[in-house]
Amino acid sequence: MARLPRLLVVLLLALGAGTACTPPLQADDLVTEKAFFEDTAGRLSFEEARQQAYQPYSAFLNAGYGSSVFWIRLTVRAVPAAVDQPDRPGAGWAVIRMRPVYVDHIELFDPADTSGRPRATGDRTDWLDAEHRSLTHTFTIPIGPVPRQVWLRMQTTSSRQLHVQVLPWREATNADREDELTSALLVMLLVALALVGLVAAVATSTTTDYAFAAMQAANLPYALYVLGYARPLLAPYVPPVLMDQGFNVAVFIAVHLACWFYYFFVKEHRPSRLGAWLVTVPLFILPTLLLVTLAGRLDIALKLNAYTILVLPCTTLAAALTCRAWDRDSRVRPSVPRGLYVGAAFVGAAGSTLWFLTQYGWIKSTYFMLYGMIWFTALIGVVMLTVLLVRTRRVSRMRAEAMLRAQIAESQALQAQQQQEEHSQLLSMLTHEVKTGLSVIRMVLGAPGASPELRQLADQSIDSIGRVLDRCGDVQRTDSPESLPVARQALRPLLESVRTDGLAPGRVVVSVEDDLETLETDAVTLRRLLSLLVENALMHGAQDAPVDLSAAVDRRQSDGLLIWTSNLPGVAGWPDPGQVFQKYYRSPGARRLTGSGLGLHLASTLAAQLGGHLRYAPTPTHIRFVLWLPR
Template sequence: MRAIHLLITLFVFLASGGQAQAAQWPIAELAKLVDPSGEETIESISRPERAAEFIAAPRGLSAGYTRDVHWLRLRLDAPETGLLLLEIQPPYLDDVQLYLPDGSGGFHRRQTGDRYLFGTRDIPTRGFVFRVAFPSPAAQTLYLRVETTSTSLVLPRVFLPAEYAATQTTEYLLLGLFYGLMLAMLLFNLWHGYWRHDPEHRAFLIYISIVLAFMFAINGFLAQYLFPDAPEIAHHGLSLLVILSLGAAAHFHRLILAINRETPFLNAYFLGMIGLSTLSLPALWAGYFTEAAHLLTLAALLIPILGLLRTASLWRQGRTGSSFIALGYALSLISYLVNVLSIQGVLPGGHWQLYSFQGGALLALISFNYALYMRLRDIHKQRDAALEEVRQTRIAHQAEKLSRERQGALLAMLTHELKTPLAVIRLALDRLTGDSGVRHHAARAISDINSVIDRCRYADRLDQGEIHGERQPCQLSEILDECLMQSHQAARFRCQFQAGIPPLISDSALLRTICSNLMDNALKYSAARSLIEISLQTQPHPNGSPGLALAIANAPGQAGAPDPARVFQRYHREPAAYAQTGSGLGLYLVRELALQLGGEIAYHPPQADGPIRFILWLPLESR
């Protein structure tokens, strides 16, 4: 709460012109005269007949960017102490000449400005302060000649010496607080480090750095503290910062408003502002800063207006921090609009103008910074959520890995413990005499159980990543012949192989597993004693890759046709298929091994009274 009160106090101070409680000495008369040619002299403009040409300007001069010379006439009543201090703001005026009556009808000239050494000023302070002595109680009429390439804004204030000292103490204190807040924002954005990889934060960091330097220069501290003996550096430095601040502003606002090619008008405007700022740099050194700055400040008026309109769209899209971005643009629009219109001479100037712009800019930057902070907070939340998701995934993966290891160990144990007694039973069957049909069925049952165990173990090894193909030339037709020779029902197969089948670059062991599973599946689930057709031919893939197509077709048996959506699923068996011994792993292994070899397996359901067909496609070369 104290911080909010402090910010409010600072803004009220800046908006009110930074004036302390000490009262100013009243200026009895303040009038202005325009000198377009710059050829007027103190003798010509102080003649009595020229007095009517001066126009009353009780709030000072605000003529905008112009090369015209301006004269101001001030009439001051004499104080009892006989000494007043005349302060001329802002501190960036090029040439300021004060003409004081010499008591004999002439004038003494005192000259200063931001193009003169800081040490030549009457009082070493950020503004231009002249001592005005009153040898008698009579009022004095003073003349002020101002010529500048910056905005022609002249704001005189008059103080008694003691009151001026109190005013300066307060102003420097609050300006120090102002710069402290700006510097704190700068350091905060440097500290969190997101500018390294986030373009918005990087642009904001550049923008606030330039604005901080610009505010430091515009208040006269560049000449007072950094370049007291190099006035040209301070003078051109401020002009350069004006251009850079507008270019940096356009770049930052383009990013924070998410402007890109999808918003062509806004994109063209902001890129144009960046380009115009860049083109204004040569104009600075060529002596055309006045014209360039006039154009830039007018063009920059659209930034807060377009920003408000664009923010409304982002708010509807639910973009984080949109409300604070809108607040920043509203503050910018108010302070900037009033300031620019005053700079351009549309509105009357005043000391409030010097500081209201800075106060509005500070609050706008705080709003933008908080919007970025909200976005930063969301990034942190998303990062934490992602890290937690990764952690949970690792835990689940470790648990799954442990479960698979246990499952593998159990399966290995069962395989060993089951195969050993099965081998003993088979050996005993071979020694028995009697009904050969009974022995045949018993042997077949033992073979089926062995097959189920082998497939379960094979599927587990495949899941564990233990199955790796070794690619080498092999003939698929020869592998099919080997599988036929090992089949107990080889007579049921009818083979048709295309002549001159080229060799595959593949793994013969995996191909043998694929073929034996496809043939075993056809034998189990085809109609009893029906023929099974096997064809092998060259066939390119739809993408043009050369390959071989192996088709196995059989008439549907009692189990019927499998479900196309689940035929290759692990452990899936049709309800009517349970009459046969099986594991539901055969076709699953076919698909997984085919994919591992770069091939594909497709199931074609029977049409009308047609057969069930499985087609395996394999590439001729490994891929």
């Protein structure tokens, strides 16, 4: 998609170069002189007109808009009989080829024609009645060894431009084929622009892209008519006058859709109040053109439409220069670079100005400029498509960045919410445990002559409060881990120290395989981890039942070892396997006992810091937690 504008530009330039390089007076053109006379009143007969003084011109007649009639005298050179051999089709005949096709009415006056029948062509005559069917207007005349003259009478409400050629019949047929090929390629380019614009609009779902696609689609009927395809395609079904009126309305609609495209194109880049006004006013031109046309003044409507085509890109350029999307203090990032944006508007203004000056006859027309509006439309389409594709790429990038920022913000909000919930759970747990311990202490202090058993209960409550606070500190430290000092450690002495430092050393049974003597780890962290597991087993297991603290080589992974605690379930019951390592989790039965709900979560975190993992692996009769560590 990114290379598409370049390909379209190459195609456009190739077509333009091929057309521009076509000489206005080809080597086989039989016309030796062209001259015109302007009949301002439009009332002269042929005999009166042929007596007038004619002004010679070369290549193109280009007189702009007006109501006067133009008489054109063509001097056709002599053609030796060898040029058109009698056995060839069309021998002895030539074809007068005239363009553009939107000229309303052209009559031929040939002194050699003694039939007396009127001979006329134009976009208000039936294409099926053409003397030589082509994409251009045509007449056929006989040619011979003697030079001769023929006259054309032209009258039109559109711009009074006319390019005339007189070609031998065979050469005219070849020229028709060349025109059909070039015109077909140009139509294909316009169709490609419309389709790509539609695809881009569907992909982005923006009003500007839809307006561009509509503008390009509306240009197709105009191009088909001006290039000569509409008359052959519609002649069997649509009367010529209705086709001509439909063409004028189609042109007005195409210009109106262009007004809407330029309006959205400018508005999305925050123009000034003056700039917004400049692109808003042209939106009201279509009703004016239709009303003037219905009033019977098509000539005035066509002039107004030409002025609109001139003014619209110029006002767009002026409005683009006032846009504030590129200001440093702008809160909206521009979707295209300013240079590309203004450059596209400048190309539109330059092209429309050149076309307008040609239409009004203020500069000399060329064969290329004869279809200037189509070339201008194609060029603007390619330029604007480039702008829109760059804009689409930037908008997609900006949307991706916005989505990323939204995801980051959502993640941060979720993290903050989780932290708030954890803080709430922590405060709830601390409040409960501290109040419980304090109530026991208060009861002991309030009892007269407290017995040794009550004093021991108070000491246990104080110890419980201390353990809860220690667990909170341990969790805070493990959330910000530091590198651990690893060294070779003797395993059995380490396990024995965990047993002797526990709450009930007599209930803990240590067991180590004979061939397992040492491991490489951080002794302090491992001791903290195992103490948490033993403490959990002593507090939540069956009262007075033994707790196994065992170690063995992992038979499935020879580079690892297993250390586990095992105990019978007590009043706390069996933990939930899915929540056992979650922070603040306590089984329903464990809530009657003193605890923080942090021990197993902390043990799992410490296991990960040691390069191992902790899992809950109960047997049918025992609660068991298994720690795997690398040796």
